[in-house]
Amino acid sequence: MNILVAYYSETGNTRKVAEAIFASLRHTQKKILPVDQAEDLEPYHLIYCGFPVQHHGVPARMVHFLKGIPKGKQIALFATHGSLRGGEKALSAFFAAISQLPGQTIVGTFGCRGQVKPQLIDEWIEAPQHQAWAREAQSANGHPDATDLHDAGEFAETMLYAAENIHGSLKKQG
Numbered sequence: 001m002n003i004l005v006a007y008y009s010e011t012g013n014t015r016k017v018a019e020a021i022f023a024s025l026r027h028t029q030k031k032i033l034p035v036d037q038a039e040d041l042e043p044y045h046l047i048y049c050g051f052p053v054q055h056h057g058v059p060a061r062m063v064h065f066l067k068g069i070p071k072g073k074q075i076a077l078f079a080t081h082g083s084l085r086g087g088e089k090a091l092s093a094f095f096a097a098i099s100q101l102p103g104q105t106i107v108g109t110f111g112c113r114g115q116v117k118p119q120l121i122d123e124w125i126e127a128p129q130h131q132a133w134a135r136e137a138q139s140a141n142g143h144p145d146a147t148d149l150h151d152a153g154e155f156a157e158t159m160l161y162a163a164e165n166i167h168g169s170l171k172k173q174g
C-alpha cells in the first residue's frame with residue numbers, strides 16, 4: 001500500500017498534525033507533501049488530506065487538490081480548527097470536503113483544535129459570521145498539543161488498518 005500525507009497549512013498547525021500522522025505510519029512506502037507539491041497522485045492507494053477549517057469550510061487550495069484526486073482512492077480527512085474539538089462547527093467542513101470527493105472511499109476523519117492569533121480573534125469576535133467559532137477559539141492556545149498529536153497518530157494507524165482491509169477485499173473480488 002502506497003501512502004501520501006498531503007496537507008495545506010497557513011500557520012503550521014495542520015502541518016504539525018500531518019507530521020504526527022506521517023511519523024506514526026509504520027510503512028515504508030509513504031510520502032508527506034504540501035498540496036501544491038503533490039502532483040502525480042496515481043501511485044497512491046491511501047491519501048491523508050489535511051486542511052485548516054476556514055470560514056466553516058475548506059480552503060480553496062484544498063478544494064482544488066481534492067477535486068484533482070483520481071477516482072478509486074481511499075481518503076482519510078483531517079483538519080485543525082479554532083472551534084471546540086468534536087463540535088458541530090468543525091463537522092460542517094468535513095461535509096464540505098466529502099462533497100468534493102464523489103466516487104472515493106472516505107475511510108474516516110479526524111479533527112483537533114489549532115490556535116489562532118489573538119489579533120485575529122479580536123477582529124473576528126466582532127463579526128457576526130465568525131463570532132461563534134472565534135469565541136471558542138479563545139481557548140485554543142497551545143493546540144495542537146501533545147494529546148492532539150498522539151490522537152492524530154492513533155487515527156493514522158486506524159485508517160491504515162481500515163484501508164488495508166478494504167484494499168485486500170477489493171483485490172480478492174478482482
Ligand SMILES: Cc1cc2nc3c(=O)[nH]c(=O)nc-3n(C[C@H](O)[C@H](O)[C@H](O)COP(=O)(O)O)c2cc1C
Nearest residue numbers: 009010011012013014052054055056080082083114
Ligand atoms: C481566514 C481564516 C478563517 C478561519 N475560519 C475558521 C472557522 O470558520 N472555524 C474555526 O473553527 N476556525 C477557523 N479558523 C482557525 C483555523 O482553522 C485554525 O487556527 C487552524 O488550526 C489553522 O491551521 P494552519 O496553521 O494549518 O493554517 C480560521 C482561520 C483563518 C486564518
